[in-house]
Structures are given as structure tokens and as C-alpha cells.
Amino acid sequence: MIDWMRYRLIYLAISLTVIGAGVFGLFTWGLSLGIDFTGGTILEYRLPDGGTKIIRSSLIDETKREEIKEEIVRFENVGPAIGPELIKKTVYALAISALAILLWIAYQFKSIKFGISATLATLHDSLVLLGSFSLLGHFAGAEVDFLFVTAMLTILSFSVHDTIVVYDRIRESQKKFGLRPGGAYGPEGGMLGLANWAVSETMVRSLNNSFTIIFMLVALVLLGGETVRWFAVALLIGTVSGTYSSPFVAVPILVTWDEIEKRFRVRK
Amino acid sequence: MLQISAPLKKVLLILVITLVAVLIDLPKEINFFGRKFTRPDLELKLGRFEIKKNLDLTLGLDLAGGSHLVFETDTSKIPDDKRKTAIEGVRNVIEKRVNLFGVSEPTVQTSEFEGRKRVIVELPGVKDTQAAVSLIGKTAQLVFAETVEIPGKAGATPSATLILTDLTGADLKSADVVFDGETGKPAISIQFTPEGGEKFAKITERNVQKSLPIILDDTILSAPIVQEKITGASAQISGSFTLDEAKNLAIQLNAGALPVPIKLVEERTVGATLGAESIQKSVRAGLIGVGMVLIFMLLAYGRLGLVADSGLLIFGILTLAIYKLGGVVLTLPGIAGFLLSIGMAVDSNILIFERFKEERKIRPIPDALEISFGRAWDSIRDANVATIITSLVLMNPLNFSFLNSSGPVRGFAMTLLLGIIISLFTGIVVSRNLLRLFIKEKK
Numbered sequence: 001m002i003d004w005m006r007y008r009l010i011y012l013a014i015s016l017t018v019i020g021a022g023v024f025g026l027f028t029w030g031l032s033l034g035i036d037f038t039g040g041t042i043l044e045y046r047l048p049d050g051g052t053k054i055i056r057s058s059l060i061d062e063t064k065r066e067e068i069k070e071e072i073v074r075f076e077n078v079g080p081a082i083g084p085e086l087i088k089k090t091v092y093a094l095a096i097s098a099l100a101i102l103l104w105i106a107y108q109f110k111s112i113k114f115g116i117s118a119t120l121a122t123l124h125d126s127l128v129l130l131g132s133f134s135l136l137g138h139f140a141g142a143e144v145d146f147l148f149v150t151a152m153l154t155i156l157s158f159s160v161h162d163t164i165v166v167y168d169r170i171r172e173s174q175k176k177f178g179l180r181p182g183g184a185y186g187p188e189g190g191m192l193g194l195a196n197w198a199v200s201e202t203m204v205r206s207l208n209n210s211f212t213i214i215f216m217l218v219a220l221v222l223l224g225g226e227t228v229r230w231f232a233v234a235l236l237i238g239t240v241s242g243t244y245s246s247p248f249v250a251v252p253i254l255v256t257w258d259e260i261e262k263r264f265r266v267r268k
Numbered sequence: 269m270l271q272i273s274a275p276l277k278k279v280l281l282i283l284v285i286t287l288v289a290v291l292i293d294l295p296k297e298i299n300f301f302g303r304k305f306t307r308p309d310l311e312l313k314l315g316r317f318e319i320k321k322n323l324d325l326t327l328g329l330d331l332a333g334g335s336h337l338v339f340e341t342d343t344s345k346i347p348d349d350k351r352k353t354a355i356e357g358v359r360n361v362i363e364k365r366v367n368l369f370g371v372s373e374p375t376v377q378t379s380e381f382e383g384r385k386r387v388i389v390e391l392p393g394v395k396d397t398q399a400a401v402s403l404i405g406k407t408a409q410l411v412f413a414e415t416v417e418i419p420g421k422a423g424a425t426p427s428a429t430l431i432l433t434d435l436t437g438a439d440l441k442s443a444d445v446v447f448d449g450e451t452g453k454p455a456i457s458i459q460f461t462p463e464g465g466e467k468f469a470k471i472t473e474r475n476v477q478k479s480l481p482i483i484l485d486d487t488i489l490s491a492p493i494v495q496e497k498i499t500g501a502s503a504q505i506s507g508s509f510t511l512d513e514a515k516n517l518a519i520q521l522n523a524g525a526l527p528v529p530i531k532l533v534e535e536r537t538v539g540a541t542l543g544a545e546s547i548q549k550s551v552r553a554g555l556i557g558v559g560m561v562l563i564f565m566l567l568a569y570g571r572l573g574l575v576a577d578s579g580l581l582i583f584g585i586l587t588l589a590i591y592k593l594g595g596v597v598l599t600l601p602g603i604a605g606f607l608l609s610i611g612m613a614v615d616s617n618i619l620i621f622e623r624f625k626e627e628r629k630i631r632p633i634p635d636a637l638e639i640s641f642g643r644a645w646d647s648i649r650d651a652n653v654a655t656i657i658t659s660l661v662l663m664n665p666l667n668f669s670f671l672n673s674s675g676p677v678r679g680f681a682m683t684l685l686l687g688i689i690i691s692l693f694t695g696i697v698v699s700r701n702l703l704r705l706f707i708k709e710k711k
Contacts, residue, residue: 079533168647213611219557
């Protein structure tokens with residue numbers, strides 16, 4: 001059995017590097033917000049060769065629209081009031097989902113520790129996604145729109161999905177063997193041993209499942225067309241981060257928490 | 269024989285359901301139904317479905333083409349307690365106008381966020397969105413006014429002021445486009461209600477040889493000179509309209525004025541050709557993605573993978589059938605949600621197979637199978653509940669005003685939610701029985 005939890009500091013370093021790069025991007029360039037947030041206009045019209053051309057601008061007046069003689073295939077015009085609302089609604093939705101998931105996990109695993117560790121892992125994934133889009137926005141022209149918001153909420157559940165599978169293994173073995181040290185889970189026993197065992201047992205499943213999701217998403221990114229491309233990219237980043245964060249963020253937090261708790265008890 | 273009959277029965281049942289679903293999935297369903305199915309029980313079932321639903325996939329505006337318009341109402345000038353009825357009034361008037369405009373299956377809904385009241389109008393297949401916007405957005409408050417001359421000071425030209433009468437658009441029974449007998453130009457012929465007719469008679473009586481301006485939203489449409497008292501309860505407005513303007517005005521007058529002014533704050537229009545391209549691209553991406561998942565499962569799990577693949581195909585067939593039966597409006601993000609759920613659908617199988625690999629080492633195969641299903645179920649349930657929670661928040665089925673209610677997001681959440689629920693069925697029930705059959709027959 002691999003002692004996964006021994007390398008906790010390395011996982012922390014990887015996460016900090018990725019999030020750090022993202023946060024650097026966020027502070028330097030911010031997010032490149034689409035018209036759903038800023039208000040403005042997108043006009044896409046048909047070119048003679050069959051392709052399309054997209055014009056973006058701040059709130060267009062109707063005359064510009066009439067200037068274009070070609071077939072207009074898409075016209076989006078969003079007023080300035082919509083953006084702030086979208087941000088508020090997003091925050092509400094994120095808060096409700098995260099809280100509901102936290103409570104559900106805490107209830108199912110009968111411990112607030114599990115709930116909070118899982119939620120911190122989803123926070124990790126959200127930060128990774130936000131940061132990546134700041135970089136993608138600066139270097140590749142990715143825009144943040146309402147579909148990005150949807151992706152962000154969706155990966156919340158992806159991340160938790162994997163985490164729950166690992167937790168479930170911990171729960172099951174805990175019931176079966178208890179937490180006695182020196183038992184089936186290595187010399188340390190306790191949460192550390194359980195965690196190592198559960199991560200080992202679920203690793204193949206976790207990777208295989210992510211592969212199937214990644215296949216679908218890569219197909220969408222490459223072939224799905226302009227409208228859903230960045231949406232699929234966001235989901236892809238979320239899936240990769242979510243797969244990583246379950247064994248390497250959620251579980252280490254759980255183990256560390258447990259250790260701190262134990263030390264505290266011993267001192268008392 | 270008795271031993272294997274239970275899973276065999278279930279597998280057969282699943283096959284029958286799948287066949288029915290395949291029929292529902294077929295694009296031109298009616299031609300096939302009559303010919304291919306002579307079995308009465310199946311026809312009865314299908315017949316019942318046929319009455320309820322037409323079995324075409326409902327496409328959203330982004331795929332079929334059309335306009336999504338959001339109007340914000342300005343309720344600042346009316347008291348708080350009357351706002352709700354005013355918004356309902358706006359909705360009704362817009363609905364009437366849109367129907368008179370001749371759009372098939374429009375939807376008009378109200379929405380509210382932090383005191384801002386909006387009306388969302390969806391017009392499938394509309395080509396001239398600008399015409400629709402100007403038709404819907406205009407208050408169209410018609411009012412007749414009297415002119416009163418103000419005696420001017422010495423040397424100055426005498427000026428006139430307008431006094432609005434109580435004769436308004438509300439007194440109209442109907443309005444029609446006609447062509448003026450003398451000029452041949454388009455004009456509006458209006459019929460008053462009996463009450464309106466009386467008002468009109470009194471006003472014309474008072475204003476013989478004076479002008480009687482007809483005002484629409486602060487603009488004078490025309491100011492005819494009254495020749496004599498008019499008692500026929502009808503009149504004609506001959507401004508300088510184009511035919512389209514006259515038609516729109518007639519629609520607006522017939523539908524009534526908006527109780528409060530509205531303003532367009534959001535417009536999303538997609539042409540039908542772009543939608544068709546999107547469908548084509550998504551279908552191609554989907555087929556390639558599914559192909560990769562199928563191959564991957566075969567490579568990773570061999571024969572077990574074949575079972576998972578059959579389950580996945582059944583999943584796809586059932587899901588499509590449920591979209592059709594449930595009237596799910598398919599949008600572009602919705603297709604993405606569907607494809608995503610295909611990627612996730614094999615998860616329960618992977619969980620079970622990985623478990624099975626372990627259990628097989630310590631138990632006879634049939635026992636290992638049952639135990640793997642039982643053990644994996646806890647984590648499958650708990651994990652999927654989390655996804656269901658998120659998709660419900662995104663879908664916002666109770667229409668909470670503080671959450672998103674936009675069509676594309678809902679479309680995505682809806683297909684994702686259905687995908688998870690159906691994949692639980694195919695992942696657990698379908699693969700389990702297929703495996704039971706497979707393994708016991710091998711024995």
C-alpha cells in the first residue's frame with residue numbers, strides 16, 4: 001500500500017502553485033468578462049464563404065445593426081443592469097449548493113469534519129477554475145459568461161462526487177475494523193491508515209471515471225463549436241481539478257484535522 | 269431453469285422498454301407505428317403516448333432560431349399595491365400583441381429580482397426581431413385631445429394648448445387597417461364601445477370647426493378638423509403611416525395600452541442556420557465522445573466493459589425517449605449536459621467493477637457480484653445526491669427570484685439531472701441483471 005498521506009506537503013505545494021498562478025493572473029489581468037456581466041453587444045453575421053464573423057462592442061445602437069446587409073445569425077444585446085444581478089445570483093447559488101452539500105455530507109458521514117474538508121476541496125477547485133480562466137482570458141481570449149457560472153456550479157458537484165467515493169471507503173472500513181492502530185491499515189492505524197487505504201482502493205476508479213468524462217469534454221472542446229467551447233473547457237479544468245482534489249486536498253485536510261484534534265485532546 | 273428465470277425476465281423487460289424507447293426516438297414516428305406494430309398491447313401503450321405528446325424533440329431558441337427578449341417595467345409612478353396587477357396587465361397586453369403579430373408558440377413570463385420587475389418574451393422562429401421589439405415595447409396609449417386657444421398678448425400670435433379628454437384607447441372596441449378613400453394611403457379605422465361612442469359624440473359636438481388631435485404616447489398622430497357632430501361610434505386616423513406602421517398600430521390598439529412603460533434590457537437572437545450548425549457539431553462531438561467511452565470501457569474491463577457499454581447504449585436510448593415524452597426543451601448547453609451525463613453514466617459501473625475485482629479474490633463470483641453491487645450502492649447514492657443538489661439549484665424548479673432562471677442554464681441542469689437519475693437506473697438495474705444473466709449462464 002502506498003503511503004499517500006506522507007506526501008501531503010507536496011500536494012499542498014502543487015495546489016498552492018496552481019492557485020498562486022491563478023491568483024496572480026486574477027490580480028494582474030482580472031477576468032475577461034463577457035457581455036453577460038458588463039453589458040454590451042455581440043453581433044455575428046454570415047460571410048460570403050459560409051463562415052461567420054463576430055463583432056463585439058459596448059451597447060450597440062440599432063443603426064449599426066441595420067448597416068450590416070449580410071444575414072445576421074446571432075445578435076445579443078445585454079443591458080448594464082443584468083451583470084450585477086448575475087453576480088448576485090451566482091453567489092447565492094454557490095452558497096446554497098455548497099451549504100447543502102456540506103450539510104448532506106456531514107449528515108451522511110456523521111461528522112462535520114468530513115463536510116468541511118469536502119467543501120474546502122470544492123473551494124480549491126473553484127479557485128483553480130477562476131484562476132485558470134484569468135490566464136486563459138489573457139492569453140487565449142476566454143470570456144467569462146453565464147455558462148462559465150454554470151460550469152462553476154457543476155464542478156462543485158463533480159469535486160464532491162469523487163470525494164464522497166473516497167469518504168465512503170473510509171466510513172465502510174471504519175465500521176468494519178474500527179480505528180485501532182497497528183491493524184489492517186498500517187502501523188499508524190487511525191485516520192491516517194484508513195485514508196491511505198481508501199485512497200489506494202479508489203484511485204483506479206477515480207481515474208477511470210474521470211477519463212470517460214474527459215473523453216466527452218475533449219470531444220466537445222474540439223468539435224462542439226464556438227458557443228460551448230469555453231464552457232466545455234471550464235468543465236474540463238473542473239473535472240481534472242476535482243479528480244485531483246479528492247485524494248490530494250479533501251483527504252489530507254481530513255487527516256490533518258484529525259491529527260490536530262488528537263493532539264489537542266492529549267494535551268487536555 | 270427456475271434459478272435463472274428472474275434476471276432473464278428482467279432483462280427481457282428491459283429489452284422491451286428499450287425497444288419502445290427506440291420507437292419513440294425514431295424521427296418520423298407516425299409512418300413506422302402503423303406498419304411495424306401489430307401487437308395490440310404495444311400499440312395501446314404507444315397510442316396513449318401519442319395522444320399526450322407529439323414525439324418531436326422540442327428545440328430551444330438557440331437551436332431552432334428565435335428571439336429571447338427581456339423588458340424591464342417602470343413602476344415608479346404607480347403605488348406599491350397596484351404594481352402586481354400592473355405587471356400582470358403588461359404581460360397580458362404583450363401576450364395579446366405577440367399573438368396578433370402571428371408568432372407560433374410564444375412564451376411570455378414575468379420575473380422579479382430585488383424589486384425589479386421584468387417580462388421575458390420568447391419568440392421562436394421570428395425573423396424580424398426589431399419589428400417585434402418595437403411592436404411589444406411601445407406603450408401605445410391613445411388619447412383624444414381638445415385644442416383651446418390662449419389669447420395672445422398684443423402683437424404676439426395666439427397660441428393653442430392641448431387638453432386631454434377622457435376618451436382613450438380603452439374606449440376602443442376594435443381597430444383595423446384601411447386605405448383612405450381620397451389619398452389611398454394606409455389609415456386606421458377605429459370602432460368605439462357604446463360608451464366611447466357617446467363620449468366621442470359629445471366631444472365632436474363641442475369642437476365643430478376645431479381641430480381634434482389624436483395623440484399616441486405624446487406624439488400627435490393627426491389633428492383632423494371636426495366638420496360636424498359624429499354619432500356613428502367610429503372614426504378614422506389618417507396619419508402618414510407606412511403599411512407596416514399601420515398594421516403594428518392596429519395590433520397595439522386592439523391589444524390595448526401597456527399599463528406602465530417598459531424598456532428592452534436584454535436581447536438574444538439566434539438565426540435558424542446557426543442553430544442547425546450547432547446541432548450538427550454537437551452531434552458529431554457526441555458520437556466521437558461516446559465512441560471513445562465505449563472503447564475505453566472495453567479496453568479497461570473486457571467482458572464487463574461490454575456489459576457497461578450495453579448499459580450505456582440503453583441509457584442513451586432511454587434518455588432521448590424521456591426528453592421526448594417529458595417535453596424537455598433541448599438547448600445547446602442542454603446537449604452539453606446530456607453528453608456530460610454520458611461520461612458520468614458509466615461511473616456507477618466503474619465503481620462496481622473495481623469493487624468486483626477485489627471481491628472476486630475472496631468469494632465465489634456470483635456472491636462477489638451481489639456484494640459489489642450492495643457495497644458500491646452507498647457511495648453511488650451519496651455521490652449522486654450531491655450532483656442532484658447542484659442541478660436542482662441550477663434548475664431552480666420553484667422559480668425562486670434570487671436564483672437564475674435563464675433558459676440555457678435550466679436546459680443544462682435539466683438534462684444533467686435527468687441524466688443522473690436515468691444513469692442510476694441503467695447503472696444499477698440494467699447492468700446488474702445483465703451481469704447476473706451473463707455470470708450464471710457461464711456457470
